[in-house]
Amino acid sequence: MLFDNEKPIATVTINENHINRLFVLEEYQHKGYGKALLDFAEKSISVRYSEAILDASLPAKHIYL
Structure with missing residues (x-):
């Protein structure tokens, strides 16, 4: 979770x-x-796994490309 102040x-x-x-x-x-x-998520995963799998909705696809 990311916070702005609290x-x-x-x-x-x-x-x-x-x-x-x-x-x-x-x-x-x-x-x-x-971003x-x-x-952060990719770096955390790379410590233990050789690949990361992204689960996202189809309307959000452009964000990740």
């Missing part, structure tokens, strides 16, 4: 080598928080 603004879930449930509050989008969480 306010939660974004989250990502890591389950083994799966990345899912990446959310950023609308007013904090387009500021690099989602920071995705980078």
Whole structure:
């Protein structure tokens, strides 16, 4: 979970080598928080696994490409 002061603004879930449930509050989008969480998730997974699997909805596909 990512906080701005004490306010939660974004989250990502890591389950083994799966990345899912990446959310950023609308007013904090387009500021690099989602990318920071995705980078964190990938680095965390790379310590134990050779690949990461991203679970995302089809409408969000463009974000990850």
